[in-house]
Amino acid sequence: MFLIFLTCAAAFQAPKPHLAPLKLHAEKVTAGGFNTAGEPPIEIRGFSLAKSFLGAGVVITGASFAEFFSSQGQAGLSSLGFIYGIPILLIGFALQYAELEPVSIEYDGDDAELEALWEAKATDTLKKVRQDVTRHRYGDEAHLDTTVKALGLVPPGSDYPQLRYLQLAKDKGGQLKFSMIFSSPETPFYDWADEQRLKKYKVFFGPNVEPDVIKVDADKRLVAIQLTTTDEEGAASS
Structure with missing residues (x-):
């Protein structure tokens, strides 16, 4: 059996x-x-x-x-x-x-409007990330564990950052902002926001996204990788 x-x-x-x-x-x-x-x-x-x-x-x-x-x-x-x-x-x-339980999705705005924006703007890579983390997983250290490890966000001998939830939002230019919010008690914020690592985010999660790192809650050690879509390779709308 x-x-x-x-x-x-x-x-x-x-x-x-x-x-x-x-x-x-x-x-x-x-x-x-x-x-x-x-x-x-x-x-x-x-x-x-x-x-x-x-x-x-x-x-x-x-x-x-x-x-x-x-x-x-x-x-x-x-x-x-x-x-x-x-x-x-x-x-x-x-x-x-x-x-591993699926992570939730939070909406910074109207749910229906943001889901419509998601359908219009989300890249194949963003869709795959969302699909992957919104289901049950078995035997993994964390959601996207190989992602954070390959990006150098797991210090030797430390626990993996834990993905807590996703967030969808709309920027002023009408682009989609897709954020992955992690609990990061052992990886310092400057490691997440390092300039060279920002370039890695763009390669890992591209094409057609501009990455940023947001300090969500310093006390709770929450940090977000925010990916804003672009219609062409280049800077996203601010």
């Missing part, structure tokens, strides 16, 4: 965004740094695999106990329930331990 589960998990688990330095395996990396090798054709979204396994395990195991006691301990369907229910529960607990 465990072999079946591992096979299914490998088939359905969507890939992490492997953002390796551009000079390494460049032929397999698209804009945004996403590794395109071996992407599965099916992606599970909209529910927690961990909670599904836990729910199924509770139902099967509970039904087995009920059948066992109602039959006064005689062998029957209850034995099959114990055989399958308890392993399903254990798988559920393991998935729950390794699960």
